[in-house]
Amino acid sequence: MNDNNATIELKKVTKEFKSTKVIDQLDLEVAAGEFLVLLGPSGCGKSTTLRMIAGLETASDGEVLIDGDDLKKKASDGHTIAMVFQDYALYPNMTVYQNLEYALKVHKVAKDERQKRLTSILETLNLSDYKDRLPSELSGGQKQRVALGRGMAKKSKIFLLDEPLSNIDVQLREKARDEIQSLHDKNKQTIVYVTHDQLEAMALGDRIAVMNDGIIQMIDTPENIYKNPTNLFVAKFI
Ligand code: ADP
Ligand code: MG
Numbered sequence: 001m002n003d004n005n006a007t008i009e010l011k012k013v014t015k016e017f018k019s020t021k022v023i024d025q026l027d028l029e030v031a032a033g034e035f036l037v038l039l040g041p042s043g044c045g046k047s048t049t050l051r052m053i054a055g056l057e058t059a060s061d062g063e064v065l066i067d068g069d070d071l072k073k074k075a076s077d078g079h080t081i082a083m084v085f086q087d088y089a090l091y092p093n094m095t096v097y098q099n100l101e102y103a104l105k106v107h108k109v110a111k112d113e114r115q116k117r118l119t120s121i122l123e124t125l126n127l128s129d130y131k132d133r134l135p136s137e138l139s140g141g142q143k144q145r146v147a148l149g150r151g152m153a154k155k156s157k158i159f160l161l162d163e164p165l166s167n168i169d170v171q172l173r174e175k176a177r178d179e180i181q182s183l184h185d186k187n188k189q190t191i192v193y194v195t196h197d198q199l200e201a202m203a204l205g206d207r208i209a210v211m212n213d214g215i216i217q218m219i220d221t222p223e224n225i226y227k228n229p230t231n232l233f234v235a236k237f238i
Helices: 046-054 071-075 096-106 111-124 140-153 170-187 198-204 222-227 232-237
Strands: 008-017 020-030 035-039 061-066 081-084 158-162 190-195 207-212 215-220
Touching: 008 046, 020 046, 020 215, 035 046, 035 198, 046 081, 046 158, 046 190, 061 071, 081 140, 096 111, 096 140, 111 140, 140 158, 140 170, 170 190, 170 198, 190 198, 198 222, 207 222, 207 232, 215 222, 215 232
Parallel strands: 035 190, 035 207, 081 158, 158 190
Antiparallel strands: 008 020, 008 061, 207 215
């Protein structure tokens, strides 16, 4: 256990909505500082899995452990987990800058440090010119970049990203991907990154968990997933 990252462990986690099972006895261990990609087609249960790690959904059965401890204690401290949501979830009546600053203020990061982090993130994500706009005055791609920047600013031990580049134009997407990678190289956070994009998964993951129908079909390095798929679904999907 340290200040930079934390382990994640799911033990036989099942999630049902009404009586439909969407996650089925999922076992998953993410090492401290690992970059894990959850890859799979739409509807396979990626967001639900991420939301359970974040403590936003409760498992119907099984356990979610953060640094070996019950999730609820950790998730509530606000320093452990940051998440970039698939639908951005920006505060509509705050400007871009205020959206980015909010969590840092709540967690009592000093003003100088807040400004330093945010100036650099705004620049990196080409958002400096938009910092005083409201979310309603931004395009989808710009909103997605704000959501990404907000997650980056927190320097949490665990960083969860749900399809964070899906709406960003191709040119900027590669740059944003490199930024996520170098952020990880620098801060050594534990990352779980959800995508349905095979190339993105291959480029980013230390390991990739290929998911379908609420089950992990294979979990391994990008190289092994590509070269030695262990079942037909993985072979076809990759
Ligand atoms: P993915 O992120 O891989 O596209 P999700 O985790 O969002 O998949 O969804 C997995 C399945 O669970 C889908 O069939 C979806 O319709 C269902 N689902 C997700 N959230 C809810 C919910 N709050 N209530 C009912 N069904 C849900
Ligand atoms: Mg999803």
